[in-house]
Amino acid sequence: MKMTNHWLLPEGVDEILPPQAMLLEQISRKLIDLFSSWGYEFVIPPMIEYLESLLTATGEDLDLQTYKITDQLSGRLMGIRADITPQVARIDAHLLKRNAPTRLCYLGSVLHCRSDSFGNSRSPLQLGAELFGHAGVSSDVEIVKLMLATLRSIEINNICMDVGHIGIFRSLISKSKLNAEQELEVFEILKRKAKDELKIFYKELKVNDDSSKAMLDLIDLHGDPSVLDDALCTFKKFFPDVKKYLDEVKTLTDSISDKSDLSINIDLSELRGYNYHTGMIYTAFVPDEGKGVAFGGRYDDIGSAFGRARPATGFSTDVKQLLDLQNIKENRSDKIFAPINNDSALIKKIQELREQGKIVIQELEGQKHTAIEMNCNQSLVFEDNDWVLKDNKK
DSSP states (O other), X not given: OOOXXXXXXXXXXXXXXXXXXXXXXXXXXXXXXXXXHTTOEEOOOOSEEEHHHHTTTOOHHHHHHOEEEEOTTTOOEEEEOSOSHHHHHHIIIIIIOOSSOEEEEEEEEOOOSSOOTTOOXXXXXXXXXXXXXXXXXXXXXXXXXXXXXXXXXXXXXXXXXXXXXXXHHHHHHHTSOOOHHHHHHHHHHHHHTOHHHHHHHHHHHTOOSHHHHHHHHHHTOEESTTHHXXXXXXXXXXXXXXXXXXXXXXXXXXXXXXXXXXXXXXXXXXXXXXXXXXXXXXXXEOTTOSSOSEEEXXXXXXXXXXXXOOOXXXXXXXXXXXXXXXXXXXXXXXXXXXXXXXXXHHHHHHHHHHHTTOEEEEOOTTOXXXXXXXXXSEEEEEETTEEEEEEOOO
């Protein structure tokens, strides 16, 4: 009979043990406090919702990542959230109903049906900030600056920021004479940045118009911010409306270009979250990490699905991933060992120390393990009619 290890976790589902679990908690507190100092109010959406609410206006990608279950009370399909951002958009549009710009932040576990090609955790701890009710580029600037402040606050430096704009592709493809199926094929090829494949595609369709030429040029428009000047020269004659999108990207990159530890990469053919995002998109990378560490962008259309369209932009990150990348100097708290004793003075001393935030571990009856074995670097000892702290000698 085959034995089963009942304690094994599903692939891609992880847990965090001491002392890393406490460090993750401290990082989470630090970042929520950071968001609060910028005016972002904390919300706690539910882990599970009815499916039609959870997936409203989110696109197929999120649908594929969402676990579905049947509600035993109503018989309706429910989903375990794979992304908190749509939930926060629902809160802004349907519950808060404010007219002024609204800043919200959140922290919570999400669950994914599958890992991506990098083998990510299927149970990230998602942290994010969303800004609703402002359509201008200054709200994108604020979100990107907050994203950078988030990483720097836990000593993650040498950041590379990738910036793109979904509006550029939308503008170019809208001028084409392709049908919906052909437009989707262009989209898929562009995501792969397969220029030769795109040339063959257009050749087979016998298409050689301004839109097709622009799409081929778009693949090559990536690099430092000087690429924006090249893009303007490329598109200004036949696609003048693209200029406003390029101006938005320039405003954003100019606002963060003074940071010495930051490099900026423009990628105008980046289409991450195309079915979800509507404007600028941005991703933060760090050295030796093959995937992004924070993702953001504008998604103005999502609120309309909840009966109230509001401009929106925001970013999110996985705190578990940040835990592996942070460079905070470990602050090991003293652990104090207290003997088992009913002396009222000892009981009072233990209480005082704990109220001061000290960690006091009291000996249990019959315990044979020493203070050092309990990882305590100090002990309470009775000396000169008083309970005093003494360093433990290994």
